[in-house]
Amino acid sequence: MTQKLQLENLVNSFSENISLFIGMASFEKRCLSILQNVESKVDYCLFFKNVSAGNLADKALKEMKALVKNRNTTVELDHDSPVSTADAMVKIIEENKARIYGGKVLIDITTFTHEQLLILLRVLKIVTPDASLILGYNGAEKYSVNDDEHVWLSRGVDQIRTVIGYPGNFVPSKKLHLILLVGFEHERATAVINQLEPIRLSLLRGDKLQSVSTEHFELNQKFFEQLRNFVDITLQTQTAVDSSYVSCIDPFSVRDSILEIVSNSKDYNIVVCPMNTKLSTVGVAMAALENNSIQLAYSKAIEYNEIGYSTPSQIARLFEYKT
Amino acid sequence: MMSNPFAVSSPESMDANEMTRLFVPLSETFEIDSQGHIFIHGHRGCGKSMLLRQMTPDCLMLSTQNDFHKLPYLGIYATIKHTDLDLSDFERIDNEYAGLILAEHSLTLFVASKTLQSLLEHSGNSLDNTLAKNSLEKFCKSFVINPLKHAGAAFNDNEVPGTFVTYRDVLKNAISKIDLVYSEMTSYLRKIGIRISDGYIPYSGTIVGYRDFLFPLLCELTQLECMPKNKPVYLLLDDADNLSFLQTQVLNNWVSFRSGNKVSFKISTQKSYKTWRTTNKQLIEAPHDFKEVDISTIYTGKHSSEAYPKWVAEVVTKRLSEHGIDVSAESFFPADQKQEDAIKELAKLKIQTWEKEGKGYRPGDDAYRYSRPDYIKGLGAKQVRTYSYSGFKQLVHVSSGIIRYFLDSAAAMYAEQIKLVPGELRTESIKFISTSIQDNVLRENADELMFGTLDKLVDDARLGVSKNSTVQEFKQLRNLVQALGGIFQAILMSDRSERRVFSIALSDSPPDEIMRIFDLGVIHGYLYEGAIGTKDGRGRTRRYVLTRRLAPFFKLDPTGFSGYLFVTTQLLQLAIQNPTKAINDFEKNRLGSVIEETQLSLGL
Numbered sequence: 001m002t003q004k005l006q007l008e009n010l011v012n013s014f015s016e017n018i019s020l021f022i023g024m025a026s027f028e029k030r031c032l033s034i035l036q037n038v039e040s041k042v043d044y045c046l047f048f049k050n051v052s053a054g055n056l057a058d059k060a061l062k063e064m065k066a067l068v069k070n071r072n073t074t075v076e077l078d079h080d081s082p083v084s085t086a087d088a089m090v091k092i093i094e095e096n097k098a099r100i101y102g103g104k105v106l107i108d109i110t111t112f113t114h115e116q117l118l119i120l121l122r123v124l125k126i127v128t129p130d131a132s133l134i135l136g137y138n139g140a141e142k143y144s145v146n147d148d149e150h151v152w153l154s155r156g157v158d159q160i161r162t163v164i165g166y167p168g169n170f171v172p173s174k175k176l177h178l179i180l181l182v183g184f185e186h187e188r189a190t191a192v193i194n195q196l197e198p199i200r201l202s203l204l205r206g207d208k209l210q211s212v213s214t215e216h217f218e219l220n221q222k223f224f225e226q227l228r229n230f231v232d233i234t235l236q237t238q239t240a241v242d243s244s245y246v247s248c249i250d251p252f253s254v255r256d257s258i259l260e261i262v263s264n265s266k267d268y269n270i271v272v273c274p275m276n277t278k279l280s281t282v283g284v285a286m287a288a289l290e291n292n293s294i295q296l297a298y299s300k301a302i303e304y305n306e307i308g309y310s311t312p313s314q315i316a317r318l319f320e321y322k323t
Numbered sequence: 324m325m326s327n328p329f330a331v332s333s334p335e336s337m338d339a340n341e342m343t344r345l346f347v348p349l350s351e352t353f354e355i356d357s358q359g360h361i362f363i364h365g366h367r368g369c370g371k372s373m374l375l376r377q378m379t380p381d382c383l384m385l386s387t388q389n390d391f392h393k394l395p396y397l398g399i400y401a402t403i404k405h406t407d408l409d410l411s412d413f414e415r416i417d418n419e420y421a422g423l424i425l426a427e428h429s430l431t432l433f434v435a436s437k438t439l440q441s442l443l444e445h446s447g448n449s450l451d452n453t454l455a456k457n458s459l460e461k462f463c464k465s466f467v468i469n470p471l472k473h474a475g476a477a478f479n480d481n482e483v484p485g486t487f488v489t490y491r492d493v494l495k496n497a498i499s500k501i502d503l504v505y506s507e508m509t510s511y512l513r514k515i516g517i518r519i520s521d522g523y524i525p526y527s528g529t530i531v532g533y534r535d536f537l538f539p540l541l542c543e544l545t546q547l548e549c550m551p552k553n554k555p556v557y558l559l560l561d562d563a564d565n566l567s568f569l570q571t572q573v574l575n576n577w578v579s580f581r582s583g584n585k586v587s588f589k590i591s592t593q594k595s596y597k598t599w600r601t602t603n604k605q606l607i608e609a610p611h612d613f614k615e616v617d618i619s620t621i622y623t624g625k626h627s628s629e630a631y632p633k634w635v636a637e638v639v640t641k642r643l644s645e646h647g648i649d650v651s652a653e654s655f656f657p658a659d660q661k662q663e664d665a666i667k668e669l670a671k672l673k674i675q676t677w678e679k680e681g682k683g684y685r686p687g688d689d690a691y692r693y694s695r696p697d698y699i700k701g702l703g704a705k706q707v708r709t710y711s712y713s714g715f716k717q718l719v720h721v722s723s724g725i726i727r728y729f730l731d732s733a734a735a736m737y738a739e740q741i742k743l744v745p746g747e748l749r750t751e752s753i754k755f756i757s758t759s760i761q762d763n764v765l766r767e768n769a770d771e772l773m774f775g776t777l778d779k780l781v782d783d784a785r786l787g788v789s790k791n792s793t794v795q796e797f798k799q800l801r802n803l804v805q806a807l808g809g810i811f812q813a814i815l816m817s818d819r820s821e822r823r824v825f826s827i828a829l830s831d832s833p834p835d836e837i838m839r840i841f842d843l844g845v846i847h848g849y850l851y852e853g854a855i856g857t858k859d860g861r862g863r864t865r866r867y868v869l870t871r872r873l874a875p876f877f878k879l880d881p882t883g884f885s886g887y888l889f890v891t892t893q894l895l896q897l898a899i900q901n902p903t904k905a906i907n908d909f910e911k912n913r914l915g916s917v918i919e920e921t922q923l924s925l926g927l
Contacts, residue, residue: 083414086517094519122517164411165517169509171502172436176404195405197333292513 002250002279002319007138010037010316018042019103020096021068022120025049025061026111032060033138033312034108035067042106044099045072046092048116050079077116079300082164085116089123097128105133107321109278115163115298117278121285122165124323131323137279139249141313159300160195162271166288168295170269175199177268179261181246181254181284182206182224183275188299192273196297200240200268202261206276207245247283248276249317254283255290262291273297279317328642329733334372335402335561339381339447344645346377346386347637353616356396358555359583360613363591366848368727369618371591375559376400378589379445380551391449394551396587397544400445401437402561408433409567412516417569421526423602426569427576428530429508431537434558435467436501438541439494455549456490462547463497466540474536475529476504504529533577541586556586564595571597575607588613594846632719635729639715650754656733658714659758662698669701670694695880696815696822704816707878712765713758720881721765723851723871735764762875769876776847777801799899800843806898807869808877809906810888815879817910821886825879826868830889837895841867849873 005013021042025031035042045068049061065072075092077085099105109117124131162168178198182189182205193201205224224243247253262270272294274281288294334342355361356378365371376382378398380391387394408429416422442450450459472478478500487493507528514524531537541556566574578588579601599607609615639652648655673693699710712721722729736756744752781797807827814824844850844867851868866887874881898905 082411090517090519119517126517127519160405162409162411164414165513167410167412167509167512167516169506170407171505172407172433173440173498173502197335197404199333199336292510 001252002317005316005318007033007037007312007314007316010034010136010318011041013318014038014041014104014106016104018106019044020099020105021045021108022105023047023064023108024110024112024116025053025057025064025074027054027056027060028111028312029060030138030140030312031108031111032063032067034106034110034136034316035064037316038106039067042068043071043103044068044096046096047072047074048077048089048112049074050113051076052079079113079116082115082119082161086119086123086164089120090127093123093127100124100128100131100133105131106136107133108136108138109282110136110138112278113298114274114278114281115300117281118163118274118285118288118296118298119165121282121289121323125289128323133321133323134318135251135282135321137277137317139277139313139315139317141311160192161298161300163296163298166294166296168270168288169293170295174267174269177202177265177270179204179258179270179272181272181274181276181280183277189273189275192275192297192299196271198271200265201242203241203243204246204257204276205243206248246276246280249279251279251283251286251319251321254280255286258284258287258294259291262287262294269295271295271297273299275299282321327734327737328646328648329730329737331368331727331730331734333402334376335400337376339379339385339445342373342376342382343385345638345641346373346382347634347641353618354614355589355616356557358396358587360578360581360588361590362596362609362613362615363589363618364594364596364615365591365618366725366727367593368731369725370727371593371618372402372561374618375561375589375591378557378559379441380449381445381447384447384449391446392549392551394554396555396557397551398445398557398559399438399441399541400559400561401434401441403433403563403565405565407565408570409565410512412512413567413569415512415515415518422569423573424530425508425511425526426567427532427573429505430566430570430573431531431533432501432505432508434560435537435540436498436505438544438558439463439467439498439501443491443494443498450490450549452490452549455547456487456493458547458549459490460487460493462543463493466543467497468500470536470539471500471504471529471531474531476500476507478503504531533573533580538580538582538586555584558586558588560588560590562593563590564592564597566597568597569602572600572602575599575601576603579605579607579612581612631724632716635719635722635726636715638726638730639733648754653715655755656713656715656718656736656761657755657758658717659711659762662711663714666694666698669697693822695882699878699880700816700822710878711758711762712875712881713761717881718761718765721871721874728872732764732768735768736760739764766875769873772870772872773804773876777804777849796840796843799840800847800849802902803840803844803895803899804849804869804873806902806905808873808879809902810898810909811869811879812877813906813910814888823880824886824888825871825881826866826887827890828866828887829864831892833892833895837892837899840899841865 003013018038018041021035021038021044023031023035023045025047035045045064047061047064049057061074065074073092075088077088079085093100107120112120124133176196176198177200178193178196179202180189180192182203203224205221244257246257258272270293272284272288273296274284284296288296332341337345353361353363355363355374363371363374375398377386378396379400380394380398383389383394383398384391413422413425416425450456487496508526511524511526511528518524541558544550545552545554545556560574563571563574574588574590575598578590601607607613636652639655643650643652643655699707702710712718718729718732722732733756737753739760740753740756743757777797777800781794781801811824815822841850841852845852849870851870852865871879871881873879894905894909897908
């Protein structure tokens, strides 16, 4: 169950101190939103930052560190190397085991890349099984704030790769069923379909009543239609394509939706590519952690709209997560 | 039934009837169906997968009207998808001996499983008899199940006689056993992909390889009476670029065994094959170890003017006919009649004035060569945008020898046209694509290629994605393409004797840094490379053809070319630095010289 709160009221939802806060420094200002509102109750912070992240992320990291003075450690991640990302996460989570088991942990999932969030959740399951965590998310008020006419969040596709820790249980004799959670990035989604050439394709778009906002739903709808057109016109028309709605705000509901689709697709190798909100990505991870046959894939963008990616909303969502 | 006649289906999911109805053989066979290993390179969409799929037994039986056991070879089709084998978790053991062993193990099992799967899916009803079932049962026991058990697999195989009713049960059972062993490996990967610090985990599952498992299995398959007996097995591996680096090295090991009389590999790549080295770092080379063909270039060469349009027309009419539309390709993609009439008038005029002013050997030469460029030129700088890129002939030329480019454009045009049909969509009601829709789609594609795609390449380099290329080199490629397009446009609008120029030839030897830009252009599909005779006729030199997909962007005549622009290093250096200045200097100083095709013994 997710809890919806005004950012300013966030601190009141923690009766005791937060022993460990985990966040990701990013070009998005949203990486600061939750921390700014709970820092008075945070004992220690673990900040991740991508080595290749630009000046905006550096600036954000400085601000994050300033908020919590010397109560923090920063770990640099290499976006180009999932293996070293996993190793770096394993090392730092092992070092913080006592904090995780001994107190309240809050992970701000907002600005992790989908891939790194998935890796982190797998690492937490391996290194700190049965731990109880709080996951927090600050939705965007608006996306692509610098370009109303041509809404874009990322451009180009560098690489499509499976997510380390989620190899699935592929067998050569089965055909491919791709489940794609459609977000606002039509090009990346198109590249995934093009590259994987699935025999069965499930397109999941945001449910209007389960979207971050009506504006987001409408935008999601627009990108979904573009993608659907692409599938209809240029791809394997013998691909069985189905589409349905999925929650953008409730990871538990996403988990259940994915598991249901998978249970009806036993004759296929399953790949899920989460491209919607990070809340839904957590739902995908929960499904894949529960059902090992699910392989996860990630489409890495070449360029992000760093200057105008998003503006923070005043809303946060919290939910309890068990590793 | 497909709703869009030009939508591209994956040959993997097409049945033999559909394959046979839609497949149009290429104009050259390259002897792909001869014994021996072969690599078939080609850009995405040039027809490689169709070619391989057509070599499977069900398609071959239909196309040759032969019985299964009389086929000249046993074709086993296996498409390699991006997420099949190249898993991120493998990177964990890339540099360990286990990585190499598991790369061979995974590829071996993958191909073995696909082999049995291909027999299930691509043999029609040929194995649906008791004799075949019994011999396959013995075969699977001896060459699949027992070897896996000897290698350490622990599974129950004590099926009582009569367990398997059909050959399909037999094959499915053997496939499930392979799948089980394969799953041991993915379970292992799940353990090692992310592991706690210093937690070395050895692999303790079953291990098989090519020599001890796959090769004997393949060789013995065609010893069965129910198979094409004593005939070679052709492993048709589609999209081998999707293998990991280590798996590619393993496949190269297999190719280096030169077992062509028993097992031949027919491997397709999209020109991104990761390495030609084996696991022992030995290079496999053509023609020593394998034969190599590039099918995306066959229709940009000598066949571009006749064989390719004929082939595309056949593909189009077959697809239209499948949808109940019985019209010719030319009728379905009509040209702008007013424009064509005006061009014909110009052609007539050329023929009439040939004796006095003619430049070609025959009146028809001038009419053919100059009427369309004259028409474009006559539109003037302001009106040239009104030139219509429409008509089957122009569409074919713009597709630059890659059928996928044609089909993708045609599919987009069809989708636009059908929007104009009121009420319920009825495929048969579309009898042609309007010239304006044809023109719009081709222009949009050209804009995307010039702006979108080239910008992305520059971004790739800027962000370090294209590891071997610097940002500067991609910017130089953009400049070079702009300069060449601009110069070709200037030539078309000039009063030169030969104005249909789409390619350059090098009159000297440019330095490596310029050649690197040309290589980039070829890799990314902006240029096609070939060779022609030098101006003095004493040797050969490189030639580069600009993709005609950019014709609408540069307002060029895509329907052919008759001349080459011989360029110097001086002009190229200017072109990659400052395209506008290169075009201006070319116009002012006549840098470079256009040589007519007929003056050289050319391959185009």
